[in-house]
Structure formats: structure tokens, C-alpha cells
Amino acid sequence: MxxxxxxxxxxxxxxxxxxxxxxxxxxxxxxxxxxxxxxxxxxxxxxxxxxxxxxxxxxxxxxxxxxxxxxxxxxxxxxxxxxxxxxxxxxxxxxxxxxxxxxxxxxxxxxxxxxxxxxxxxxxxxxxxxxxxxxxxxxxxxxxxxxxxxxxxxxxxxxxxxxxxxxxxxxxITDRGFVGRSGQVVIDPPVAVPGTGELEVPGVGRLRPATFTRTENGMFAFGMFQPGLYRVSAHEWAPTALEDSISMPLEELRDAVRRVLGAEVPMRAPDGEPAALRRSTGTNxxxxxxxxxxxxxxxxxxxxxxxxxxxxxxxxxxxxxxxxxxxxxxxxxxxxxxxxxxxxxxxxxxxxxxxxxxxxxxxxxxxxxxxxxxxxxxxxxxxxxxxxxxxxxxxxxGADVRYGGDSTHPMTGRWMPDLPLNTVTGPKRVAELMRGARPVLLTRTDPVAKGRTDRIDVIVTADAPAETVLIRPDGYVAWAGQNGDGLEHALRTWFGCPA
Ligand SMILES: Cc1cc2nc3c(=O)[nH]c(=O)nc-3n(C[C@H](O)[C@H](O)[C@H](O)COP(=O)(O)OP(=O)(O)OC[C@H]3O[C@@H](n4cnc5c(N)ncnc54)[C@H](O)[C@@H]3O)c2cc1C
Incomplete structure (x- = not known):
């Protein structure tokens, strides 16, 4: 079959x-x-x-x-x-x-x-x-x-x-000019600052999670996903003869962090969670x-x-x-x-x-x-x-994406904003109209897409940001403007609707 x-x-x-x-x-x-x-x-x-x-x-x-x-x-x-x-x-x-x-x-x-x-x-x-x-x-x-x-x-x-x-x-390009090491580790107080997810590293200062610290030797980053359990990574600007590995010893990560920060971050393997220690030698x-x-x-x-x-x-x-x-x-x-x-x-x-x-x-x-x-x-x-x-x-x-389209209306080709709308079935956000992955036509006037509702959801709402807005299933505006020939053309171009 x-x-x-x-x-x-x-x-x-x-x-x-x-x-x-x-x-x-x-x-x-x-x-x-x-x-x-x-x-x-x-x-x-x-x-x-x-x-x-x-x-x-x-x-x-x-x-x-x-x-x-x-x-x-x-x-x-x-x-x-x-x-x-x-x-x-x-x-x-x-x-x-x-x-x-x-x-x-x-x-x-x-x-x-x-x-x-x-x-x-x-x-x-x-x-x-x-x-x-x-x-x-x-x-x-x-x-x-x-x-x-x-x-x-x-x-x-x-x-x-x-x-x-x-x-x-x-x-x-394949850039092999650096080596990255990462793992999931326990960091205890006082370096781990209780309740904040931050680290207080002696000689370096207070570091915020989900930020990168650049030094002359490389880059250090970390995040806390459960209290006390951190994902730590250290990138060093030095090519290595070592290969990629998913079974690197914890000492290797600890040493790399020390070289990057110029300071010690005490860390140990977690109980009952994978340490997920990984070495990658470059990036594509x-x-x-x-x-x-x-x-x-x-x-x-x-x-x-x-x-x-x-x-x-x-x-x-x-x-x-x-x-x-x-x-x-x-x-x-x-x-x-x-x-x-x-x-x-x-x-x-x-x-x-x-x-x-x-x-x-x-x-x-x-x-x-x-x-x-x-x-x-x-x-x-x-x-x-x-x-x-x-x-x-x-x-x-990725908010600067603008796909093509025939209308000169500024919304055409852009992401449809998540506006609140009053519809005949009650108040709805635009996102709630997109659940079925179908095209949606918002119109301030009578349905202009009669006979096409098998393929398109037509929503009459005075809150439409233009007289008509035709939204693709991926959330981008296929066409916006005044009803008329332009809309007919857009319906045919994107959704094969008969004239
Ligand atoms: C350490 C790390 C951290 C990351 N952090 C982030 C992050 O925070 N945010 C973010 O947005 N992205 C992050 N990424 C990137 C993200 O993980 C990838 O972009 C994502 O996994 C890509 O998904 P995919 O489905 O295209 O490919 P993959 O996730 O690689 O999935 C491909 C699947 O195809 C299967 N497969 C391969 N060949 C075959 C075959 N011949 N036949 C059948 N099946 C096959 C594989 O087994 C695999 O399950 C990170 C990546 C890594 C490595």
C-alpha cells in the first residue's frame, strides 16, 4: 500500500x-x-x-x-x-x-x-x-x-x-577552533546561591543563570533546572586532538570550567540523574x-x-x-x-x-x-x-520574517498578531481560531468567502485589523486589505479557491 x-x-x-x-x-x-x-x-x-x-x-x-x-x-x-x-x-x-x-x-x-x-x-x-x-x-x-x-x-x-x-x-563551515564540554551536576552552597539559581564564584563574582560569561580563554554558561541541579558548559578557544565523546569524566568538565573562569566551581555528579557529560570538538x-x-x-x-x-x-x-x-x-x-x-x-x-x-x-x-x-x-x-x-x-x-504576498497592506506576509476579537461565538484570541491548522478569514463585513467554508474558516468580527485579513494555517497573513479582486486572487493563489 x-x-x-x-x-x-x-x-x-x-x-x-x-x-x-x-x-x-x-x-x-x-x-x-x-x-x-x-x-x-x-x-x-x-x-x-x-x-x-x-x-x-x-x-x-x-x-x-x-x-x-x-x-x-x-x-x-x-x-x-x-x-x-x-x-x-x-x-x-x-x-x-x-x-x-x-x-x-x-x-x-x-x-x-x-x-x-x-x-x-x-x-x-x-x-x-x-x-x-x-x-x-x-x-x-x-x-x-x-x-x-x-x-x-x-x-x-x-x-x-x-x-x-x-x-x-x-x-x-566546520569550525574546529574550540572545544565545548557540558554536563549536569550538583553545585552546593555557598557557590550556589540558595533560591536564586545564581552562582557566587570566588574571584569572579555573582553569575546569573542562562547568561554567558566570556573570558579570554572561552565562555562559561549554566542554568538550573531543579533546585541544586545545574547544566554547566565551558567552551575553550583551543583546538584539541581529542574526539567528540558522550562519556567524558567529570574532572574534565571541572578543569575546563577552571581554565575558562580562572576560578574553581565545586561540582559533583548527581544522584539518580544522568550526569550527561559530553565533549564536542567544534561546530558545524x-x-x-x-x-x-x-x-x-x-x-x-x-x-x-x-x-x-x-x-x-x-x-x-x-x-x-x-x-x-x-x-x-x-x-x-x-x-x-x-x-x-x-x-x-x-x-x-x-x-x-x-x-x-x-x-x-x-x-x-x-x-x-x-x-x-x-x-x-x-x-x-x-x-x-x-x-x-x-x-x-x-x-x-524570527519576528522579522516577511513572506511574499500581493497586497501592499503592511500586514501581508507578516505574522498575525494575537489580537482579542469579539466573534459571534464569544470573545476569542486569534490563537484560539488557529487550533485546526486551517486558513482563517477575518472579515468586518458579511462573509466574503461564501462557498469556501469547506477549506477556510470565516470569522465575522468588527475587531478585524483590516476590512479582510486572510491568515494562513502557519499563522502568517496571506493577504489583508479591502474586499475585491485582490482577495479573490489571494484565495486562488494560496488556497486554490474557485473564483
Ligand atoms: C546540546 C544541545 C543543546 C541544544 N539546545 C537547544 C535549545 O536550547 N533550544 C533550541 O531551540 N535548540 C537547541 N538545540 C538544537 C535542537 O536540539 C535541534 O535543532 C533539534 O533536535 C532538531 O530536531 P530535528 O527533529 O530536526 O532533528 P533531531 O532531533 O536530530 O531528530 C532526528 C531524528 O531522526 C532519527 N533518524 C536519523 N536518521 C534516521 C534514519 N535514517 N531513519 C530513521 N530515523 C532516523 C534520529 O534518531 C532522530 O530521532 C540543542 C542541540 C544540542 C545538541
């Missing part, structure tokens, strides 16, 4: 894509090479626009474990320089702290509720395609088999087998030349890898998924207008390029030397200006 969509990889991006497709009535199959979820800690949270985008699907409540709307960060860092965000009007820097393992568990739970099958222990080994079908060769617990699908999506991480089998180049900063090869698409780390500074990975990858999901579902459901699938790459490739740009810039800003120190001093002066802080914050949050 031919599957509609085969998703390779059950990481956060593969699982979110499965949810998106299932909401649109498509039943994908997910292949995940690992028979059990990996234990090694990765992301500690989500940063930027993706937090609001997950609120659109009702996932913010599930992931945050509460019913509070998305929260903003009062401050953040760019290249280990402070960004004062609380003074910004409409601060775009949202945050959702959650360990990646928990994020994946909850996304998998949601996908299962929506009827998605995840085959654990099944690895893609090769693929080929014709104009109509993709054939995947798979190695499962009971041996090798073939699967055919109308479309295949590579959500299989930075070393993507899908990307390699499609012959898609992955240009960029690369982007797939193309995000599409015929019936095959790449999302997330399979499409781009970059330094983790500022935590942009999931904001970028999960928004790739939200961009592709509804377009792929439209193709399967038979109403994708010509060229719609091509807009995935034309819209998302430039966004990935900007993340690579700002993470490289941040890495440069944290490197050692008097010239960099001077550059930091200058940039620090520029960051006392609210306009510059906004520019950087929007870049890091």
Missing part, C-alpha cells in the same frame, strides 16, 4: 509535522531509527516566534503544563552581550522552557492521539523516486523492507540520510543547497545546522514544519494551487540563512582577543539604543 507521506525521523520536527498533517486529515507514517528515545539532554527550551505558533495549536498549554498565555523574556543575550528587552513595546522574545526529551514525549503523545503511527527501530537506508512515487528502503527489527509514498520528508537530523541520498549539497554551520528534490523535502536540522548560541534551532526547524505541513496536506488533499509546494523553499531557505548569519556573528563576538573586546564595547554602546535592541531581538526571535 502506498502511504501519503513518509516522515523520516521522530525528533521534534518529524513529530510536529506528523501532528500538522493529521490535523489536515492526512495520515503519515513516521520511521524512527531508535527503538527508544535518546537519553542525552539537548534543548532546554524554545525561544522566539515558535512559542506563539505552538499556542495556535493549543500545544503551549500542553508543553508548559499550565493555561498561561506565552510569556516574554525580560532580557536575553546576543553574543554574550546583554539585551534589555523589557522596555521594548511588543517585545518579540517569547520563551517556553522545556527539556527536549519532554517536548518529544508530548508531541509523540499528541501525534498518537491524532492517529499517527510511529515505527520505532525502523531506519531509512536508501531511497529513490519517480515522477509519482518515492520508494524507501527500510531496515526494521524484523529485517529489510520497502515502503512507497507520495511524498517523503527528511526530518532525520544534521547527518540526514535523506539529504545525502538526494545528492543535496550541504555547504558551509551549514545549510542544504535545496530544501526540495522532487517529492522529497527536508525540514529542521536535516536542512540546516548552526551554533546553538541563543537557542534558535527549534524556532527555525519547527517553523519549517508549520510552513510545509499545510502545503503538503493541500497537495495530498488535491487542492494545492500550482507552485504552492515550491514556496516552502523560497520562504524558508532565506530564514535559515539569517539564523546561520546571526549565530556565526554571535560566535565571533564571543571569541578571544583585544580586537573582539573592542568590537564588543562598540556593539554594547549600540545596544543601549532601543531601536538596535529591537532589530537584534526580532532577528533572534
Amino acid at each position: 502506498t502511504t501519503d507521506v513518509l516522515i523520516i525521523g521522530g525528533g521534534p520536527n518529524g513529530l510536529l509535522l506528523a501532528c500538522e498533517l493529521a490535523l489536515a486529515g492526512v495520515r503519515p507514517v513516521v520511521l524512527e531509527r531508535l527503538s527508544e528515545r535518546a537519553g542525552m539532554p539537548k534543548a532546554n527550551g524554545l525561544v522566539g516566534r515558535i512559542v506563539q505558533a505552538l499556542d495556535h495549536r493549543g500545544l503551549h498549554e500542553r508543553l508548559s503544563g499550565g493555561d498561561r498565555p506565552p510569556m516574554r523574556m525580560p532580557g536575553f543575550q546576543f553574543g554574550a552581550l546583554p539585551l534589555a528587552l523589557s522596555a521594548l513595546e511588543d517585545n518579540p522574545m517569547y520563551v517556553l522552557p522545556i527539556p527536549q526529551r519532554r517536548l518529544e514525549e508530548l508531541l509523540e503523545q499528541r501525534a498518537s492521539e491524532l492517529g499517527v503511527r510511529i515505527r520505532r527501530g525502523h531506519a531509512l537506508t536508501a531511497l529513490s523516486q519517480t515522477a509519482e512515487l518515492v520508494t524507501a528502503e527500510v531496515k526494521g527489527p524484523e529485517g529489510r523492507y520497502e515502503l512507497t509514498a507520495r511524498f517523503l520528508v527528511g526530518a532525520d537530523g544534521g547527518r540526514s540520510t535523506v539529504r545525502k541520498h538526494c545528492g543535496i549539497a550541504f555547504p558551509g 554551520s551549514r545549510q542544504a543547497e535545496r530544501y526540495r528534490d522532487g517529492r522529497v523535502f527536508l525540514v529542521g536540522d536535516a536542512a540546516h545546522v548552526h551554533a546553538g548560541i541563543g537557542g534558535p534551532g527549534l524556532n527555525l526547524g519547527m517553523q519549517d514544519v508549520l510552513n510545509l505541513g499545510w502545503k503538503l496536506a493541500a497537495a495530498i488533499n488535491g487542492w494545492a494551487p500550482e507552485g504552492l509546494l515550491d514556496t516552502y523553499e523560497s520562504e524558508r531557505h532565506p530564514v535559515g540563512a539569517r539564523v546561520i548569519m546571526h549565530t556565526r556573528a554571535q560566535l565571533a563576538l564571543t571569541s578571544p582577543g583585544a580586537n573582539i573586546t573592542a568590537l564588543r564595547e562598540l556593539l554594547g554602546e549600540l545596544l543601549t539604543d532601543a531601536g538596535n535592541v529591537r532589530h537584534i531581538a526580532e532577528l533572534m526571535a
Whole structure:
């Protein structure tokens, strides 16, 4: 039997894509090479626009474990320089702290509720395609088999087998000029300041969690995720002959922290929790030349890898998924207008390029030397200006994204703000109208999209910020303005609606 969509990889991006497709009535199959979820800690949270985008699907409540709307960060860092965000009007820097393992568990739970099958222990080994079908060769617990699908999506991480089998180049740089060490450790008082998450390091001073400390030897960072339990990392600007490792001794981390800070931070292995000690010798900063090869698409780390500074990975990858999901579902459901699938790459490739740009810039800003120190001093002066802080914050949050569109209205192509609206069924936030991953048409006048409600949710509200606002399922405005020919054209272009 031919599957509609085969998703390779059950990481956060593969699982979110499965949810998106299932909401649109498509039943994908997910292949995940690992028979059990990996234990090694990765992301500690989500940063930027993706937090609001997950609120659109009702996932913010599930992931945050509460019913509070998305929260903003009062401050953040760019290249280990402070960004004062609380003074910004409409601060775009949202945050959702959650360990990646928990994020994946909850996304998998949601996908299962929506009827998605995840085959654990099944690895893609090769693929080929014709104009109509993709054939995947798979190695499962009971041996090798073939699967055919109308479309295949590579959500299989930075070393993507899908990307390699499609012959898609992955240009960029591998920077082996430093070594990073991290681990999960217990730090006791008095260095751990009770109740604050801060560290008081003799000879260095008080350090705040979730900030980077740059020194001439490297960079130190930490965060506290349970009382007394810290994730600590030390990056040193010195190439090493050592290899990457996920079983490094604790002394190695302790010594690296001492070299970076020039001071001792007493730490010990936790009881009953993994120490998750890891050494990585450099970083890749690369982007797939193309995000599409015929019936095959790449999302997330399979499409781009970059330094983790500022935590942009999931904001970028999960928004790739939200961009592709509804377009792929439209193709399967038979109403994708010509060229719609091509807009995935034309819209998302430039966004990935900007993340690579700002993470490289941040890495440069944290490197050692008097010239960099001077550059930091200058940039620090520029960051006392609210306009510059906004520019950087929007870049890091992905809030400066503007997709194309035919209308000159300033909202077209931009993220739809989460406005409160009075509707015939009562007061609603925009996010609450987006739960079903369907296009939404807000209109101040009579429904202008009569006969299209099978494909589009039409909401009549006097609070619409323009006479008509057509919102794509990924939360961006496809078109805004006065009803008329422009709207007709936008409905046809994006949603294949008959004239
Ligand atoms: C230490 C660390 C800290 C990080 N911190 C943050 C952070 O705080 N915030 C943030 O936003 N990002 C962070 N990131 C980045 C984030 O973890 C990645 O961007 C994210 O994991 C990418 O998700 P993905 O689904 O694209 O790929 P992955 O998470 O790599 O998942 C790919 C999946 O595909 C499976 N797979 C691979 N090959 C095959 C195959 N041939 N067949 C079947 N299955 C296959 C793999 O087993 C894996 O489960 C961090 C990364 C690291 C390493």
C-alpha cells in the first residue's frame, strides 16, 4: 500500500509535522531509527516566534503544563552581550522552557492521539523516486523492507540520510577552533546561591543563570533546572586532538570550567540523574543547497545546522514544519494551487540563512582577543539604543520574517498578531481560531468567502485589523486589505479557491 507521506525521523520536527498533517486529515507514517528515545539532554527550551505558533495549536498549554498565555523574556543575550528587552513595546522574545526529551514525549503523545503511527527501530537506508512515487528502503527489527509514498520528508537530523541520498549539497563551515564540554551536576552552597539559581564564584563574582560569561580563554554558561541541579558548559578557544565523546569524566568538565573562569566551581555528579557529560570538538554551520528534490523535502536540522548560541534551532526547524505541513496536506488533499509546494523553499531557505548569519556573528563576538573586546564595547554602546535592541531581538526571535504576498497592506506576509476579537461565538484570541491548522478569514463585513467554508474558516468580527485579513494555517497573513479582486486572487493563489 502506498502511504501519503513518509516522515523520516521522530525528533521534534518529524513529530510536529506528523501532528500538522493529521490535523489536515492526512495520515503519515513516521520511521524512527531508535527503538527508544535518546537519553542525552539537548534543548532546554524554545525561544522566539515558535512559542506563539505552538499556542495556535493549543500545544503551549500542553508543553508548559499550565493555561498561561506565552510569556516574554525580560532580557536575553546576543553574543554574550546583554539585551534589555523589557522596555521594548511588543517585545518579540517569547520563551517556553522545556527539556527536549519532554517536548518529544508530548508531541509523540499528541501525534498518537491524532492517529499517527510511529515505527520505532525502523531506519531509512536508501531511497529513490519517480515522477509519482518515492520508494524507501527500510531496515526494521524484523529485517529489510520497502515502503512507497507520495511524498517523503527528511526530518532525520544534521547527518540526514535523506539529504545525502538526494545528492543535496550541504555547504558551509566546520569550525574546529574550540572545544565545548557540558554536563549536569550538583553545585552546593555557598557557590550556589540558595533560591536564586545564581552562582557566587570566588574571584569572579555573582553569575546569573542562562547568561554567558566570556573570558579570554572561552565562555562559561549554566542554568538550573531543579533546585541544586545545574547544566554547566565551558567552551575553550583551543583546538584539541581529542574526539567528540558522550562519556567524558567529570574532572574534565571541572578543569575546563577552571581554565575558562580562572576560578574553581565545586561540582559533583548527581544522584539518580544522568550526569550527561559530553565533549564536542567544534561546530558545524551549514545549510542544504535545496530544501526540495522532487517529492522529497527536508525540514529542521536535516536542512540546516548552526551554533546553538541563543537557542534558535527549534524556532527555525519547527517553523519549517508549520510552513510545509499545510502545503503538503493541500497537495495530498488535491487542492494545492500550482507552485504552492515550491514556496516552502523560497520562504524558508532565506530564514535559515539569517539564523546561520546571526549565530556565526554571535560566535565571533564571543571569541578571544583585544580586537573582539573592542568590537564588543562598540556593539554594547549600540545596544543601549532601543531601536538596535529591537532589530537584534526580532532577528533572534524570527519576528522579522516577511513572506511574499500581493497586497501592499503592511500586514501581508507578516505574522498575525494575537489580537482579542469579539466573534459571534464569544470573545476569542486569534490563537484560539488557529487550533485546526486551517486558513482563517477575518472579515468586518458579511462573509466574503461564501462557498469556501469547506477549506477556510470565516470569522465575522468588527475587531478585524483590516476590512479582510486572510491568515494562513502557519499563522502568517496571506493577504489583508479591502474586499475585491485582490482577495479573490489571494484565495486562488494560496488556497486554490474557485473564483
Ligand atoms: C546540546 C544541545 C543543546 C541544544 N539546545 C537547544 C535549545 O536550547 N533550544 C533550541 O531551540 N535548540 C537547541 N538545540 C538544537 C535542537 O536540539 C535541534 O535543532 C533539534 O533536535 C532538531 O530536531 P530535528 O527533529 O530536526 O532533528 P533531531 O532531533 O536530530 O531528530 C532526528 C531524528 O531522526 C532519527 N533518524 C536519523 N536518521 C534516521 C534514519 N535514517 N531513519 C530513521 N530515523 C532516523 C534520529 O534518531 C532522530 O530521532 C540543542 C542541540 C544540542 C545538541
